[in-house]
Amino acid sequence: MADRSAIALNSVTMSYSDNTLFRDVSLQLAPGSFHFLTGPSGAGKTTLIKLCYGELQPTEGRVTLFDEDTGHMDRDAIARLRRRIGVVHQDCRFIDHLSVAENVLLPVTVSGGNVEAARTDMSELMNWVGLNALSDHRPPELSGGERQRAALARAVILSPDIILADEPTGNVDWEMSLKILGLLIELNLLGKTVLCATHDMSLIRQAKTRVSTRVLRLRDGAVELAGAEL
Amino acid sequence: MNALLTLLKGDTSAESVVPRTGYTAMLTIACAAAMAFLAVFVLALALSAGRQAGDWEASLADTATVRISAPVEMAAVQAETVETILSQTPGIGGTRRLSNDEQALLLQPWFGSDLPIETLRLPILIDVTLTENGPDVIGLRQRLAAEAPGAVYDDHGRWRAPMVDAARGLRTLSLIALLLIAIVTGVTVALAASAAISANGQVIDVLRLVGAEDSYITRAFTRRFSLRTLAGAAAGTIIGLFAVALIPTVAGGGLASAVGFQGAEWIWPLLVPLAAAALAFAATRAAAARRLKEAG
Numbered sequence: 001m002a003d004r005s006a007i008a009l010n011s012v013t014m015s016y017s018d019n020t021l022f023r024d025v026s027l028q029l030a031p032g033s034f035h036f037l038t039g040p041s042g043a044g045k046t047t048l049i050k051l052c053y054g055e056l057q058p059t060e061g062r063v064t065l066f067d068e069d070t071g072h073m074d075r076d077a078i079a080r081l082r083r084r085i086g087v088v089h090q091d092c093r094f095i096d097h098l099s100v101a102e103n104v105l106l107p108v109t110v111s112g113g114n115v116e117a118a119r120t121d122m123s124e125l126m127n128w129v130g131l132n133a134l135s136d137h138r139p140p141e142l143s144g145g146e147r148q149r150a151a152l153a154r155a156v157i158l159s160p161d162i163i164l165a166d167e168p169t170g171n172v173d174w175e176m177s178l179k180i181l182g183l184l185i186e187l188n189l190l191g192k193t194v195l196c197a198t199h200d201m202s203l204i205r206q207a208k209t210r211v212s213t214r215v216l217r218l219r220d221g222a223v224e225l226a227g228a229e230l
Numbered sequence: 231m232n233a234l235l236t237l238l239k240g241d242t243s244a245e246s247v248v249p250r251t252g253y254t255a256m257l258t259i260a261c262a263a264a265m266a267f268l269a270v271f272v273l274a275l276a277l278s279a280g281r282q283a284g285d286w287e288a289s290l291a292d293t294a295t296v297r298i299s300a301p302v303e304m305a306a307v308q309a310e311t312v313e314t315i316l317s318q319t320p321g322i323g324g325t326r327r328l329s330n331d332e333q334a335l336l337l338q339p340w341f342g343s344d345l346p347i348e349t350l351r352l353p354i355l356i357d358v359t360l361t362e363n364g365p366d367v368i369g370l371r372q373r374l375a376a377e378a379p380g381a382v383y384d385d386h387g388r389w390r391a392p393m394v395d396a397a398r399g400l401r402t403l404s405l406i407a408l409l410l411i412a413i414v415t416g417v418t419v420a421l422a423a424s425a426a427i428s429a430n431g432q433v434i435d436v437l438r439l440v441g442a443e444d445s446y447i448t449r450a451f452t453r454r455f456s457l458r459t460l461a462g463a464a465a466g467t468i469i470g471l472f473a474v475a476l477i478p479t480v481a482g483g484g485l486a487s488a489v490g491f492q493g494a495e496w497i498w499p500l501l502v503p504l505a506a507a508a509l510a511f512a513a514t515r516a517a518a519a520r521r522l523k524e525a526g
Binding site: 019053075076079080081082083087089093094095096097098101102105109110111154158 | 246249250421423432435436437438439440441442444445446503524
């Protein structure tokens with residue numbers, strides 16, 4: 001049975017101590033859609049992204065991934081579900097003593113997949129993100145943009161249904177931002193659901209010229225659909 | 231056994247995600263080596279004590295002595311009476327009266343070789359060999375008391391029991407020491423594993439981000455720590471075996487001369503590294519599971 005929604009938040013409230021980040025938020029991301037999530041710093045974009053891959057549990061409400069309630073899942077079940085979700089963070093985290101190629105292969109390794117086959121096919125993937133020449137380097141040797149692209153390669157190696165990108169262009173120049181955006185758009189055109197948190201309106205405007213996107217704005221503890229002002 | 235098979239089969243891909251360096255590596259290897267060295271010694275002591283207790287018990291259990299302390303004019307008659315009674319008693323395999331020279335030899339350690347034994351009034355000693363079932367000691371003592379009042383049947387239990395008890399006690403203490411060594415090894419490895427897991431928080435974050443289950447993360451640490459423990463314990467065991475082999479042997483020195491391994495006992499120290507690795511496997515797995523649960 002096809003998933004009715006890739007990600008759904010139902011009446012979700014998220015609080016840290018006495019600070020409520022957002023209250024009673026509901027949203028659904030349809031399979032194959034491209035959403036931007038924007039809002040001022042501290043509005044809760046990263047928290048919402050983390051809710052979307054089960055890293056955090058809501059204070060109230062329900063988060064469902066592929067129609068499964070994350071509140072009723074144990075850590076291992078969430079881990080298995082994450083293999084259908086590719087995540088790219090602003091501060092891309094890697095295992096520094098492994099090579100870039102080994103880091104990119106990690107999702108295959110931990111899921112018990114065919115690492116040798118994936119290694120054979122990896123050249124195409126590394127070419128796609130423009131890192132073929134850096135496969136044997138260690139992550140600390142990469143620039144910010146290269147790290148983002150390596151993280152994107154790692155996020156898509158299992159061909160996940162959803163790509164979650166949290167400020168993927170936060171640490172890179174405009175040219176690199178456009179490259180990363182281009183990769184996200186390519187993935188969306190392949191049918192992947194994309195949710196990209198960013199505060200860069202230029203990037204959003206650029207994306208809108210190339211692909212159908214919706215923009216969600218987190219403001220004053222609520223999520224609203226941004227209008228034509230963009 | 232399953233744990234050991236899992237350990238040997240291993241998951242090198244999981245192990246490779248943990249950095250090889252770190253102070254916990256040396257701590258684990260050094261601790262395992264030291265504990266294995268001690269374990270080999272204590273094992274040798276436990277086995278030797280058990281063996282000695284068995285030897286003493288066996289060598290004394292099938293003999294007894296009848297001592298006849300009677301006035302000179304009655305001693306010879308009572309000795310003959312005792313020998314007659316003993317020959318008629320079921321459970322007695324044989325008797326032999328000790329000569330004066332043999333008695334002098336027995337006293338020599340205390341009085342020296344110049345002892346004029348003929349001037350002493352020594353009791354007559356009859357060495358008794360028992361059959362497998364032995365005699366009815368109570369009945370025999372009653373009959374001796376009635377027919378040879380100067381005769382005392384001594385089954386060596388009075389001084390045999392404390393020696394056997396001491397050897398057994400030493401063996402028990404050695405086994406307790408072995409248990410303590412195992413506990414300390416397990417706790418040390420678990421602490422080192424916990425420290426390594428804490429120090430590798432970023433590795434665990436990344437693994438979780440890419441969909442690693444707890445069992446995978448746990449395997450990454452257990453194999454590494456089990457193999458380190460195996461290597462350290464193997465080195466400690468080899469050194470321990472050399473040290474045990476170098477303990478000087480003293481003829482007739484009792485337990486002190488017998489510390490070591492004999493025959494099939496050599497298998498036991500060879501199991502020390504494997505036992506240490508299995509212990510490390512269990513301790514690391516428990517520590518990893520606890521840390522992952524705490525991390526949420």
